[in-house]
Amino acid sequence: MTLKKTVYLTLTVSLLALIDNLTKYYVRVENIQELVIIENILTIDLTYNTGIAFGFLSDYTNLTYAVSLIVLVWLAFQIKDSPSSSIEFYSFTLILGGALGNLSERGWNLITDNGGKVTDFIELLFIPSFNFADSLISIGIALLLFSEFKNR
DSSP: OOOHHHHHHHHHHHHHHHHHHHHHHHHHHOOOSSSSEEETTTEEEEEESSSGGGTTTTTTHHHHHHHHHHHHHHHHHHHHTOOTTTTHHHHHHHHHHHHHHHHHHHHHHHHHTTOOOEEEEEEETTTEEEEEEHHHHHHHHHHHHHHHHOOO
């Protein structure tokens, strides 16, 4: 991986993680509860999740942190072989940004004895609460799947 590609990736992933953590911080500080943006479609409502996607493994916070850290490192190795302008590269960038956002918050909350929880606040239709990082991960995975199917 070239220095330029590494710097671009590091800055982009860090910026995405920072945006994620700033949105979570804002929702927590303002204690936003049941703020309806679009009736029956989009609501902002502060909740917490100690598990991974949709609360899965919520009783195993240390395990989810360790697994997330392993996945983050694995993704960092996967992206180095992706061409800079490929869908795969952008997919991994989004996934890394989201993973770092959630991982940093969970890590901080484990260190500060706050249960390793992650802030969720977006309620969209019937989908369980999620956050900006979850959106980045979901979009990244969708793009990655699209890229894989396109290359077949």
